[in-house]
Amino acid sequence: MLRRLSYLQDSELVARFQRRCGLVLVEAARPDRGGPEPRGGPPEEGRPDPRDEKDPSEDQERTACGRPRYEVRNWPLHFLFLLSAGLGHEVFYITCLPCIHWSLDPFLCRRLVNMWTLVMYVGQVMKDVLKLPRPLSPPVVKLETRVDAEYGLPSTHAMAATAISFTVLLSAPSRIQFQFEVGLLIALTLSSLVCLSRLYTGMHSVLDVVCGALISAAILLLTYPYWEAFDRLQLTSRVSPVAALSLPLLLSYTYPAAARYSTTRGDTTTILGAGAGSSVGYWVNQQLGQTFEPRGRLPVPFPAMTAGALALGAARFLVGGAALLGTRQAAKTLSLRALYSWYGVPRSDGDARRRREIEVPYKFVTYTAVGLVNSILVNRVFVLLGIL
Template identity: 75%
Template sequence: MLELLAYLQDPELVARFQRRCGLFLVEAAHHSGGRTRDPEPTPVHADKPREQLRGRWDHQDKNSNYKHKENGYAVGGCSKPQYEVRNWLLHFLFLFSAGMGHEIFYITCLPCVHWSVDPFLCRRLVNMWAVVMYVGQVMKDVLKLPRPPSPPVVKLETRVDAEYGLPSTHAMAATAISFTLLLSAPSRIQFQFEVGLLIAATLSSLVCLSRLYTGMHSVLDVICGVLISGFLMFLTYPYWETFDHLQLTSRISPVVALAVPFFLCYTYPELEHYSTTRGDTTIILGAGAGSSVGYWVNEQLGQTFEPQGTLPVPLPTLTADTLALGAARLFVGVVALVGTRQVMKTLSLQVLYSWYKVRKRDDSARRRREIEVPYKFVTYTAVGLVNSIVVNRVFILLGLL
């Protein structure tokens, strides 16, 4: 078993997958100052000692300050090893798939389910998304297992490189979102289950494979992410209906929805270095908390915006008018959410900077727990509230719903 785990954690396994997909780590000889380089970068072979490669990249980093993208080669200087893309179709496919696993994608796309399909399904997806992401992010910072090193792996993302690796929260989120929708939709919408299963498996697989292609996770990270997400769904599935009922009808639901996530964010495990995991987790739980309170308010007001008639309802026909209406709702909704985010972010930071007597130009202050957690939680709680309460009512005023 230990040998199997070590094999799945081996970065060379990721590097081989990247090479099979047409992504190669390359060597490029150049002089100090980065004025020249080989016309044809040389692929790094697996049989070269990793220490030799590491030293070479370190040497190049100290003596270069250039970036090139020529003749089909995507070449980075400074702090990034150089790489060559030989299959652009797979390259863009996996980069797009990786984007589907980022928090910003879910925060902008999950509301579309609320606006154009069924708020009930959006509520289910947000709840499950918040659960699996919190568990995954905390596990990363408790286990502290590193991401695959470069070389031999090509790393195409830098923002999250300071985070730890296991489990892959992209894999967790993609699995939870895809299969929560698949399990929840049959009672609400008429569709062929086999087609839904194929779509869910395809989308989640693309996101998982993209984490290998971008060099951000080992095979073990991805497999564990899928298995943990599946386990959490299996564990919570029998209680989904009960939780829905309590979330919408209990008098203490708004208090619990705000207090518990904020407590979890503020007590998030501390690291010896700054990582984006706490901030990203706060964004997710804040958006979930705001949405939960908003759905409770809608239930109390008796206007839930859910499909009328006998359930499950048929899927709407994709006509030009339907697509235009959906695009208009998307535009108005995104403008409302982005505007809310910008206003609340500015106001909350001003209040916190004044309270803690921090200079407004001190961007590093945003990393302090007492500032980062409250401002992000308040900002995205407001985003969740606007999404669940306000946006649909704006649609009605504009004749879009």
């Protein structure tokens, strides 16, 4: 069992997948740089691992370039996996996910944000508790650098993709008319593409990705029976907005301390803040009696993909995206200025925002504001502009 887990964690397995998809290290692609490529799988006992035999000139070239150079031999696959990897980044979360709220059903978006917040928090904490490394480079080509300082297991991209795809799939049948088999195929395709993209970009091992998907699926199965009860509590309880703000803020401040700085605490605070702001916003909408949910007998027909509907959807995307990005920038700037002034930190000190007393409140305030604007204000702006 341990040997099998070690095999799934092996960097060479990831590198082999990359090579088969047409992503090759320049050094590995040159015939004068040694013999054949090492085979996958863990080395046998008593046998030296070929990955340990490095040419000193390779190390010099790697140092000169900052990171190993690579060659792309299959551009369609390259762009497909980069696009799939982008489905787990902030730009996607802040622009595309709210479209479910604006153009489909706020109910589905609320369910989605709740599960996304829970799954991502569990995944981020597990990374910093387990402290398992990411794949080694070389032999792996790493296409992302921002999160390289984070630990590997589990893959939160795999967790988020699984949670998002299957939360919508499980919640949508009671709200919208569609073929469940088609929805299942779409959910499997999207989540699989995101999982494979983490191997292609060299950011996770096979074990990281498999564990991420399985942990997310387990959370969905364990919480599914309580989704309806949580909906009622979230929308009607008087303590709901207080709990929605105080609990995520507490979890952000008590996030496990790391021996080295990485983006996990900041990213987790971002997620918790967005979830908190959205939760309060949905509660406010319920109290005001204007939830912007589909009218008529549920499940309603799936919206027709006419030219007019697509134009309205594009208009909502542009207006809503501009509102959220503007809110993000304004809240980030104002909160950082206030915190820098409070702690007597010069604005030129870019590293100061890594300190917990600055990073946690500025990210939490920023993304709580984004969640509030998305859930309360954006649809009301659409009504004023006549594009809802």
